[in-house]
Amino acid sequence: xxxxxxxxxxxxxxxxxxxxxxxxxxxxxxxxxxxxxxxxxxxxxxxxxxxxxxxxxxxxxxxxxxxxxxxxxxxxxxxxxxxxxxxxxxxxxxxxxxxxxxxxxxxxxxxxxxxxxxxxxxxxxxxxxxxxxxxxxxxxxxxxxxxxxxxxxxxxxxxxxxxxxxxxxxxxxxxxxxxxxxxxxxxxxxxxxxxxxxxxxxxxxxxxxxxxxxxxxxxxxxxxxxxxxxxxxxxxxxxxxxxxxxxxxxxxxxxxxxxxxxxxxxxxxxxxxxxxxxxxxxxxxxxxxxxxxxxxxxxxxxxxxxxxxxxxxxxxxxxxx
Numbered sequence: 001x002x003x004x005x006x007x008x009x010x011x012x013x014x015x016x017x018x019x020x021x022x023x024x025x026x027x028x029x030x031x032x033x034x035x036x037x038x039x040x041x042x043x044x045x046x047x048x049x050x051x052x053x054x055x056x057x058x059x060x061x062x063x064x065x066x067x068x069x070x071x072x073x074x075x076x077x078x079x080x081x082x083x084x085x086x087x088x089x090x091x092x093x094x095x096x097x098x099x100x101x102x103x104x105x106x107x108x109x110x111x112x113x114x115x116x117x118x119x120x121x122x123x124x125x126x127x128x129x130x131x132x133x134x135x136x137x138x139x140x141x142x143x144x145x146x147x148x149x150x151x152x153x154x155x156x157x158x159x160x161x162x163x164x165x166x167x168x169x170x171x172x173x174x175x176x177x178x179x180x181x182x183x184x185x186x187x188x189x190x191x192x193x194x195x196x197x198x199x200x201x202x203x204x205x206x207x208x209x210x211x212x213x214x215x216x217x218x219x220x221x222x223x224x225x226x227x228x229x230x231x232x233x234x235x236x237x238x239x240x241x242x243x244x245x246x247x248x249x250x251x252x253x254x255x256x257x258x259x260x261x262x263x264x265x266x267x268x269x270x271x272x273x274x275x276x277x278x279x280x281x282x283x284x285x286x287x288x289x290x291x292x293x294x295x296x297x298x299x300x301x302x303x304x305x306x307x308x309x310x311x312x313x314x315x316x317x318x319x320x321x
Contacts, residue, residue: 015180019083020097021187024106026076027057027099028188034062036100036123040296042112053092061099064112066092083184097181098122102130102155103162107185109153110177117223120153120178125313128289129213129257130159132315136255137163143209143253147172149200149240152225154182156211158189160255169193170203174224200243208252210244212237216259216311217294218302232261232302234269241273241318245280248320256316259293261308273316285317 037045045063054060054067057076066089069077077093080086085096085108097108100122109122133156143166148157151171161169171182171193179195186193196202200210214236219227229235237258244254260269270286277284290313297303297311 015084015097015177015184016082017180017183017187019079020085020108020181020184023076023079023083024099024108024184024188026074026079027061028106030057030073032057032061032099032106033101034058034099036062036098036109036126038124039113046112060095061097064095064098066094068092100126102126103134103159105158105162105185105189107153107155107158108181110181114225117225118175118177119223119225120175120181121225122153122155125213125257125259125293126155128313129156132257132289133160133211133255134163136315136317140164140209140253142166144168145170145205145207146209146211147200147203147207149210149212149244150214151182151195152178152213154185154193156213156257157182157193158186158191160209160211161191161193162189164209166209168205170196172196172198172200172203174198178225200240200247203247206249207247208249209255210248210253211255211257212240212244213257214240217297218261220301228259231268231272232263232306232308234258234260234272237269238272238276241316242276242280245276245282245318245320250320252320254316254318256318257289258314258316259311260314261303261306262310262312263306263308265309267312267314269314273318277318281321283317283319283321287315289313289315 054065059065060067087094096111110120145168146166147170151173157171215226216228216233217226218233292310293313294311
């Protein structure tokens with residue numbers, strides 16, 4: 001029997017956007033669809049199927065299960081390998097990306113579990129973020145320059161671009177792996193984007209719309225894709241709002257989706273954003289989108305020490321006047 005060629009270990013792999021974009025298009029043609037769930041739910045589903053091999057495309061690209069070569073039809077195996085997203089597991093293989101459905105498009109992001117510091121997360125927050133953008137876009141004109149700050153795999157920027165049809169789209173992240181996947185996702189969506197590794201300060205030109213879904217968890221492991229820094233994880237959200245108001249053109253807008261820890265009934269992020277808006281002569285519209293997310297985080301660490309009652313998902317619209 002012919003043995004398959006050796007594969008690099010996962011840690012040595014880098015993603016190639018063009019083959020992964022072709023993979024997304026092939027999956028779309030196969031009728032693939034998958035809703036990405038919370039890590040806790042994902043693990044419960046896997047626990048029920050411990051030791052099983054993947055039976056179909058959803059098992060491979062949704063549930064991150066190991067699979068046999070024969071499981072992938074057509075060119076999918078070759079595209080996954082060419083894209084740098086295939087890992088050998090003994091006699092089986094594993095995809096290093098998952099593929100999620102959102103607003104009629106497919107998006108590549110990191111395989112489960114997302115334990116590594118450069119993991120590219122996609123989950124229920126992504127769906128809430130997209131719904132927030134869709135609602136806000138109803139009252140907006142087409143921007144000249146849209147910037148997705150902390151873009152990750154790009155679902156926010158790509159979704160916003162489909163709704164608002166900006167002249168230019170820039171996806172910004174500190175994680176090169178994320179931007180490789182964002183480029184693949186943009187290619188599959190038929191969008192031309194600029195990717196920038198860094199921060200808003202590294203984006204050139206005038207900006208009239210910034211969208212952002214910053215990390216907002218007080219993560220004891222300090223993982224970049226998850227840790228929101230000070231203010232029990234809300235510090236990064238406040239900092240990105242400040243940076244955005246400094247860069248936005250007159251009349252420009254920031255759409256901020258994030259999480260806010262509520263302590264004794266007080267939303268401290270709301271108070272900080274209101275103060276920032278007053279300082280910068282900006283308007284603020286603030287809405288609690290979901291009163292209770294990531295409740296499993298409250299059992300210990302900084303949240304327990306501070307007496308955090310809940311983490312709320314919030315949407316803020318900041319506009320330079």
